Amino acid sequence: MYITITAQKTDGNYAQSAVDFVNYLEKENVGKNTDDLEHFFDQYEEGILRQEVISAIDGNTAKLKKSEPKFYSITLNPSERELKTIQSSQEALKRYIREVMKAYASSFNREINGRPVTIDDIKYYAKIEHQRTFKGSDKQIIENQPYATQILQLKQEIRRIEHGELRGNISKLQQRIEQLEQEAPHQINGIRIVRGTSKPGPQSHIHIIVSRKDASNRYSLSPGSKYRASEVLMNGKKVKRGFDRDAFYKSAEKTFDKMFGHKRNYVETYRARKTFLKNPKLYFSTITKLPTNERTLAFQLLQRSGVDTALLTIPTNKLQLAMKAIHILKKGVGKAIESASIGI
Known part of the structure; x- marks a missing residue:
């Protein structure tokens, strides 16, 4: 499960409305019949319409400055194996999100009226999407x-010939374009993959828009707080502050495994991702020491993401070569994590 939390995007001051972001989340509804539309849902309700979401988020921003985000975006990206575990069930994903958002609430080290933050203090709206593009x-x-660069150059050359700016054989140029299209290494059904091409296989993921303010519109709840869960002395009183992202990510992972009986491999764990970021040598060393079945699966998951696992077989006593291998592996795994192509 690859999870991201990001603040409302800004160009200087923050926009005063969530309309642009909500409209973006409506992209998969374009061209669909009314009966096939995918609507938003929250902790208790289904079928929430776009305009309701915009009104609710925009109307819950009391005392926020223009320089402060009005909402946060949470994206949960289940891996192919996780989606297989639940058979890409939309209802299973909804049940899971509602449990995850309870964990989100409990990850705030805050109190509201003397009690911990609960799910009823969180104003959020979620939407499931089923497509991803390259x-x-x-x-x-x-x-x-x-190949794309050469094809573009040839097409520009054809246009210049058509406009009389250049002399040449258009037929031969078109043949060369067709040849390059076929030679491109990555294709789907014989068509070259370009930006915007839909990714094959199960791609379901969840977008959540969360108000910066609590449901009462009185308290600010920021998962982007620079403070971890801690206490600070203010006006002679101890005040709790912060949001524990580690606790949230770990809870989201454990919740999925417990709800659906998912058997998670080491490279799919949040712990592994943290280890990779802090100590890549330990990360790769841990993989090589896994039990045979788990190590085989770990290698398969990394290979599917384009990581050259053959480098993991290099003897560690050849220090210089091993360090070079780790650098290459780190680059490969980093790209895999960035594109969320492995569920860690």
């Missing part, structure tokens, strides 16, 4: 780019 950072786009 972006510029994906391996397939990067490796197809030389």
